[in-house]
Amino acid sequence: MQQAAHISPGVLESVSTPERVEAHLGTLEFPLGVPTEETTRRVYDHLDRIRAVSAFLDAYSGVNMWASRKGFLAAGIQDHDVLLFSEFMDPRTLVLTGNADTVYFITFLDLTEGPLVVEVPPLSLCFVDDMWYRWVADPGMAGPDRGAGGRYLFVPPGYAGPLPQGGFFTQPARTTRLVLGGRAFLEGDDPKPAVERIKEGLRIHRYVPGLYGTSIGEIVTGGTAPPLPWTAETWTAALRRPDPPRFVEGTGFAVNTVPPGDATYFDLASELVHDQPAEALDPEIAGALAAVGIVKGRPFQPDPRMREILTEAAAVGNATARTLACRPRPAEGAHYYGPSSQWVNGLLVSGHDFMTPPPEITDSGVRTRPSDGARKFNLRNWWWYLGVGISPAFTAPLPGIGSQYLFAFADRQDRALDGGRHYRLVLPPDIPAARFWSCTVYDNQTRSMLDTPQRFPRAGSQDYPTPAAVADADGTTTVHFGPDRPDGVPEGNWIRTVPGKGWFVVLRFYSPLPPFFDRTWRPGEIEAAD
Numbered sequence: 432m433q434q435a436a437h438i439s440p441g442v443l444e445s446v447s448t449p450e451r452v453e454a455h456l457g458t459l460e461f462p463l464g465v466p467t468e469e470t471t472r473r474v475y476d477h478l479d480r481i482r483a484v485s486a487f488l489d490a491y492s493g494v495n496m497w498a499s500r501k502g503f504l505a506a507g508i509q510d511h512d513v514l515l516f517s518e519f520m521d522p523r524t525l526v527l528t529g530n531a532d533t534v535y536f537i538t539f540l541d542l543t544e545g546p547l548v549v550e551v552p553p554l555s556l557c558f559v560d561d562m563w564y565r566w567v568a569d570p571g572m573a574g575p576d577r578g579a580g581g582r583y584l585f586v587p588p589g590y591a592g593p594l595p596q597g598g599f600f601t602q603p604a605r606t607t608r609l610v611l612g613g614r615a616f617l618e619g620d621d622p623k624p625a626v627e628r629i630k631e632g633l634r635i636h637r638y639v640p641g642l643y644g645t646s647i648g649e650i651v652t653g654g655t656a657p658p659l660p661w662t663a664e665t666w667t668a669a670l671r672r673p674d675p676p677r678f679v680e681g682t683g684f685a686v687n688t689v690p691p692g693d694a695t696y697f698d699l700a701s702e703l704v705h706d707q708p709a710e711a712l713d714p715e716i717a718g719a720l721a722a723v724g725i726v727k728g729r730p731f732q733p734d735p736r737m738r739e740i741l742t743e744a745a746a747v748g749n750a751t752a753r754t755l756a757c758r759p760r761p762a763e764g765a766h767y768y769g770p771s772s773q774w775v776n777g778l779l780v781s782g783h784d785f786m787t788p789p790p791e792i793t794d795s796g797v798r799t800r801p802s803d804g805a806r807k808f809n810l811r812n813w814w815w816y817l818g819v820g821i822s823p824a825f826t827a828p829l830p831g832i833g834s835q836y837l838f839a840f841a842d843r844q845d846r847a848l849d850g851g852r853h854y855r856l857v858l859p860p861d862i863p864a865a866r867f868w869s870c871t872v873y874d875n876q877t878r879s880m881l882d883t884p885q886r887f888p889r890a891g892s893q894d895y896p897t898p899a900a901v902a903d904a905d906g907t908t909t910v911h912f913g914p915d916r917p918d919g920v921p922e923g924n925w926i927r928t929v930p931g932k933g934w935f936v937v938l939r940f941y942s943p944l945p946p947f948f949d950r951t952w953r954p955g956e957i958e959a960a961d
Contacts, residue, residue: 447464448461448464449461450462456473456474456477457473459473459474476740479722479723479737479740480740480743480744480747482719482722482723483697483722483723483740483741483743483744483748484744484747484748484751485719485722486697486700486719486720486722486723486725486744486748487696487697487744487745487747487748487749487751487752488748488751488752488808488812489715489716489719489720489808490700490716490719490720491690491752491811491812491815491816492563492564492565492811492815493562493563493564493700493703493712493716494690494696494699494700494703495527495564495690495815495819496560496562496563496564496610496703496819497562497699497700497702497703497706498687498688498689498690498691498699499526499610499688499819500539500608500610501699501702502525502686502687502688502689503539503686503688505687506684506685506686507679508679508686509677510538510539510540510541510608511538511539511540511541511635511676511677512538512676512677512678512679513536513537513538513629513633513635513676513677513678513679514535514536514537514538514679514681514684514686515534515535515536515626515629515630515678515679515680515681516534516535516536516680516681516682517534517622517623517626517680517681517682518622518682518896519531519532519533519534519535519622519682519887519895519896520535520681520682520880521682521683521880521886521887522874522879522880522881522882522883522886522888523683523684523685523686523882524681524684524685524686524688524879525686525687525688525689525877525879526686526688526689526819526879527688527689527816527817527818527819527878527879528817528818528819528871528873528878528879528937529819529879529880530869530871530880530889530937530939531871531880531887531888531889531896531897532867532869532871532889532891532893532939532941533556533614533615533616533617534614534615534616534617534622534625534626534629535612535613535614535681536611536612536613536614536615536629536633537610537611537612537613537681538610538611538635538676539608539609539610539611540559540585540608540609540610540611540635541607541608542585542586542587542604542606542607542608542609543587543607543608544637545587545590545592545637545638546584546585546586546587546590546592546594546637546638547584547585547635547636547637547638548582548583548584548585548599548634548635548636548637548638549570549582549583549585549611549633549634549635550580550581550582550583550632550633550634550635550673551570551571551574551576551580551581551582551583551613551632551633552580552615552628552629552631552632552633553578553579553580553628553632554571554572554578554580554615554616554625554628555570555571555572555578555580555613555614555615555628555629556571556572556573556613556614556615556616556833556834557569557570557571557573557574557611557612557613557614558570558611558612558613558820558821558822558824558825559583559585559602559609559610559611559612560609560610560612560820560821560822561604561605561606561608561609561711562606562607562608562609562610562703562706562707562711563605563606563711563712563713563716564815564819564820564821565605565821566783566784566821566822566823567585567602567604567609568583568585568600568602569822569823569824570583570600570611570613571613572832572833573822573824573832573833574600575600576600580632581600582598582599582600582643583599583600583601583602584599584600584601584602584638584644585602585604585609586601586602586603586604587604587606587607588603588604588605588606588607588708588710588711589708592640593640593641593645593654593655594640595638595640595643595644595645595655596644596645596646596649596654596655597644598643598644599644605710605711606707606708606711607706607707607708607711608706608707610820612819612820613629615628615629616866616941617893617895620893620894620895621895622895630675630678631675633675633676634672634673634674634675634676635673635676636673640655641655688819689877689878689879691745692745692746692749693742693745693746694738694741694742694745696745696748696749697723697725697731697733697741697745698731700720700725701720701725701731704717704720704725704726704727705727705728707727708727709727709728712727715806723737723741723744724737751812752812752816753816755809755812755813755816756812756813756816756817756840756878757840757875757935758840759775759777759809759810759813760809763777763780763807763809763810763813764777764780765777765779765780765810765813767779767837767950768950768953772953772956773839773840773841773842773843773845773956773957774837774838774839774938774954774956775837775838775839775840776835776836776837776838777807777810777813777814778810778814778825778826779826779828779835780807780810781807781810781811781814781826782802782823782826783821783822783823783825783826785806785807785808785810785811785814786802786803786804786805786806786807787799787800787801787802788800788802789823789826789827789828790827790828791828792827792828792829792830792948816878817838817878828948830943830944830945830948831865831942831943831944832942833942833943834939834940834941834942834943835939835940835943835947836937836938836939836940837937837938837954838935838936838937838938839935839936839938839956839957840875840935841957842854842956842957842958842959843956843957843958844959846959847933848912848928848933848934848935848936848957849933850881850914850928850929850930850931850932850933850934851914851928851930851931852913852959852961853911853912853913853914853915853917853959853960853961854911854912854913854957854958854959854960855909855910855911855912855957855958855960856870856909856910856912856936856954856955856956856957856958857907857908857909857954857955857958858907858908858909858910858954858955859906859907859952859953859954859955860902860905860906860907861906861946861952862892862908862940862952863940863943863944863945863946863947863952864892864939864940864941864942864943864944864947865941865942865943865944866941866942867891867892867893867941868891868892868938868939868940868941869889869890869891869892869893869938869939869941870889870890870891870910870926870936870937870938870939871888871889871926871936871937871939872888872889872912872926872928872934872935872936873888873934873935873936873937874932874933874934875932875933875934875935876932876933881927881928881929881932881934882929883927883928883929884927885897885926885927888926888927889926890910890923890924890925890926891939894923897922897923898921898922898923899923900921900923900924901921901923901924908924909924910924910925910926911924911925911926911960912925912926912928912934912936912957913925913927913928913960913961914927914928914929914930917960936957938954
């Protein structure tokens with residue numbers, strides 16, 4: 432006779448909830464296994480707080496983007512207007528870790544009326560991202576035109592109309608708006624040739640089916656619907672060069688693109704969700720936002736209780752994002768030279784999707800590395816709290832192509848960088864940058880360039896817009912930081928700081944060389960010099 436099996440008391444205890452649970456929320460009571468009214472209130476308040484903080488962190492890329500577009504509109508810069516920094520960006524423009532190294536040009540693209548053509552000027556280094564800062568394309572030197580310039584056709588979600596046979600680099604998008612960010616480099620020490628090239632070559636216009644890119648044979652055999660009206664002028668329209676966009680001078684122009692850190696953050700998130708198709712949003716982020724009442728097609732109207740929770744969640748979420756940015760855990764892998772160094776870059780670990788490590792570049796070609804399927808949330812927040820734009824080119828270890836960055840938020844002793852003190856950074860000989868290198872100081876609060884009477888808070892190998900740094904006799908280059916220039920230090924080797932303000936630094940390598948990637952060249956740590 433088979434003996435009846437019994438569940439042990441230990442197993443029953445492990446699957447049961449005690450009548451009283453002591454937690455940081457207080458005492459939670461479950462008489463007969465059912466939560467009391469007070470316990471229910473506490474648990475839902477706690478759950479809403481958790482969800483709200485998660486929504487703040489998870490949606491940061493999109494709110495970052497939406498804040499940028501709102502900043503443009505508030506400054507009178509409409510979609511398809513181009514903010515062009517012909518004499519380089521300065522601290523009056525608040526852009527997360529923007530710099531004064533290249534000629535920037537930035538515009539927002541509107542695909543709500545159908546596909547859009549962007550003619551990219553030659554010798555540009557660009558990225559196009561969607562409204563959640565997901566990568567779409569890399570026009571320019573890292574893209575399919577390889578710096579020769581070309582026509583890019585951006586197709587909105589849901590578009591079912593005709594497309595050209597050829598002549599364009601066609602890129603589908605998941606959102607109905609995009610951002611184009613571009614850089615062009617100095618020729619000698621003069622930005623004017625790059626500016627002229629951008630103004631002459633950059634064009635933005637609607638795609639017209641049946642014109643450029645589509646042959647008559649394709650039309651008359653029924654492959655593509657002809658444009659209307661069908662006149663002789665139709666055939667010559669493709670020969671006319673589109674008018675240039677409106678260029679807005681960016682140098683010295685006050686624009687704020689930095690996301691808020693208070694409860695208005697959630698209002699911006701709601702605006703973005705309602706502006707875009709529901710399917711444009713990743714479910715993981717949509718779920719976090721929906722949990723706090725931000726859902727496509729529903730008004731965002733938090734009651735006083737929820738508004739109080741969102742206010743606290745914004746403060747806690749911002750504090751969390753700031754902590755992830757300034758002090759990433761060594762276990763995350765962002766410390767480029769190991770835990771003993773302050774130099775960090777999370778993208779070189781997480782990849783552009785914050786899930787797939789960058790590939791290995793070998794003598795036999797590119798070897799992709801597998802993803803473990805887990806999104807690196809902390810590194811994602813690290814990047815979006817500090818930067819704008821994303822592309823595989825940002826993370827690929829390709830010598831001589833693109834640029835690579837290292838961030839430092841503390842000195843060698845792991846102490847925050849104080850604007851009232853003096854510091855120095857020693858860079859060994861043969862800095863591994865084929866094009867140029869730079870070192871830029873940022874305000875800890877705005878994460879934008881530090882605003883001082885020096886105007887351009889940078890040092891580097893270019894002699895514009897500030898004098899180039901001078902190497903010492905032994906080949907090393909020393910960059911000094913402090914409120915006053917130390918005696919005997921060349922002007923180009925000193926970056927001014929502000930007493931009472933914290934700061935951090937980004938060391939950039941344009942067209943980085945193999946010693947950067949194999950770490951045989953390593954910068955010194957920032958050292959207190961007073």
